[in-house]
Amino acid sequence: MKKNKFLYGYSGWILRVDLTHGEVRKEPLDEDLAQRYLGGRGFVAKLLFDELPPGIDPFSAENLLVIATGPLSGHLLPSSGKTHFGTKSPATGGYADSNMGGHFGPALKYAGQDVLVLSGRAARPSYLLIDDQKAEIRPAQHLWGQGALSAEKQLKTEVGEDFQVLTIGPAGEHRVRYACISHDFGRQAGRTGIGAVLGSKNIKAIAVRGSGSLPVPDVAEAFAAGKEAFRKVSEKTGFKAWTPEGTAGITNWCNEVGVFPTRNFKTSFAGHSARINGKAVLERLKITDKGCYCCPTPCGKYGHTKTRMGEAYVEGPEYETIALFGGNCLLPSIEEVAYANYLCDELGIDTISAGAVISWAIECFEKGLIAESRIGRPIAFADLESVAYLLRRIAVRDGIGDLLAEGVKRAAREIGQGSECFAIHVKGLEWTGYETRNAPAMMLAYMTADVGAHHSRAWVLGHDLAGAWTSVHDLISSGRGGAKQPPAVIRPECARYVIDSQHTRPLFDALGVCRLQYMELGFEEHHYETLFHRITGRKLSWDEMLGISERIWNLTRVISIREIPGFGRAWDYPPARFYSEPIPDGPSAGYFLSKEKLDQLLDWYYQARGWDANGIPTRATLLRCGLPEAAEAIGAM
């Protein structure tokens, strides 16, 4: 098989594993695919669009799990460790992806493939081993049932410490709809139920070791560009300030400006934030900074926690976990938040969705909507034992855990009695760590994120609270922001901010690098143009890259339209709490966005995107984005 020799930057191959038939084969990475979709998220979207049989159950053998790196993954530049995962989501039923840092993606490329496509289902618990050119499916009965962290340790002991390993925990095995994929003792592809799909395929783990090289047009020039990027990023004002606390460092700011999810998103301010913030992580937990591949500013804070329920090594907690367990479940100390984090990591559950599901369950219990007899014990906010009790049952779908493993949307549908109003999700994916009733652009970002209520697609709180785009570090360190009355007349620019961010942030997911240097530190886009040129030999302007990102965005929308019957505008609203209940207290007390305002925001957004009033891309838009096949698939008008 002849490899396309002109695909600099890439390994140049796709590895396909048919788990049903135990077959492994490689095929050359298509040059057109690379040029039109870049990599990572772009590859995931295009392969799912082309190859996913429409209308299947996410847990059927026909579902695909695509693991894709980008052209910059594994190269010498700041934070080139990103790996992207995609599938049909068990949480939403639509397009899904999730990414993680760590070292797996670079290893996959050094082993000789940019993309790994898993199809079918193994007959028995198995793991996949990729050792350079060798790829084989091996039995994993001895790992099945183990925690994700424990299984990683055991597998590394068996196959070698120099392998990079992905695992799922019991939650993935039991198809919890928000089970994650874990890696490197603390990194996760957490969202959209990716881990449950891997579990449904009877795959417990993937281990990869690569000793090959990546082609670049001129090694010396690529090396020089990479070193220059490291030097330049170290000159950013946030470089030294960001790292000590990492993402946990934004906890205070989020709380002070009234966007910190608290008590199941009832309010947006927690009085105990000083006990669960980045400083607390540093002073009470941290052993070492733990970096992803080539990352100069590691978010990972690896530490040790001790609580009355036990002690554990744990990476984190990072901001999202602090928000969902410290704020939403009101766990009172960083040690307890960290222990909940550890339980999620070992059980293989996304901390974001888990925190949202548990806080919803506690509110249901407080309101008498779920009886103690059904739960098996009383549950309460600010109680680690309640959290641990529920997590352990969710992971194996035991008792009440079977209901909660379905996620808040499905669980609320069963419980009813108004519980849907405070089941905080969009499209079936639980909301992340920013309460946005005082932030119209960020609210719109959550409403329209393609995978559901996730901030990874657009983060526009700077526009809402400070009036302009700025790096996160600059925003926080300048003290700007603060609870501001949302404009009485919301502005059409909100839609533009959101769309720009939805093209920018996911672009990094297509390139295979972490967006943190750009978003949090303000590392300029021209550096990525240079790096892309030196590594791939191809010149693309930032605007051209954003054009590809827009293509991907429209394609993921089309996938969800194809997969979810009746999908459209109705899927783009938050739950009723967010448009009918004013925030009761804290810096944002009294604020909320009415349904009418949300409708106005959606109208502007759809118009700006070239979608119809139901949120369906028009034929003209899809053709403009170079997606005639997508227009055909949905009969776009």
Add this chain to the structure above:
Amino acid sequence: MYLKAIHQNCSGCGACRLACAIANFNEVRPARALLTIEGRFPGPGDYRIHLCDQCGACAEACPEGAIAQVDGVHRVIPERCSSCMTCVDACPYGVMMALPGDQTPSKCTRCGECAAICPREAIAVVETRESAR
């Protein structure tokens, strides 16, 4: 100059290994790096950097006299090397490398690229070997 590992600064990102491989072999191929990073997880939860401090144990062990010190750097002289790999076993830090496909072992050339790229100052350049310990 000598390289000194400051383990507590290391976050395991591996940029040093990639820079090393590029500088010494002109390949984007960290498997050829001449230093290693050991992550000790889940416990004790830290990193150890293993690099060459030019101690000379490899040269002492070599039965062929194929490792010579030039300007303070021990270098392999390929034409004298018999590929016995005695030096690999003798290295106290595990960084005399028998790289797959190579007839002769490879070791740190003290080019300093690992220290230069490290964004966390986990590898320092010091003046004496004693201070590198």
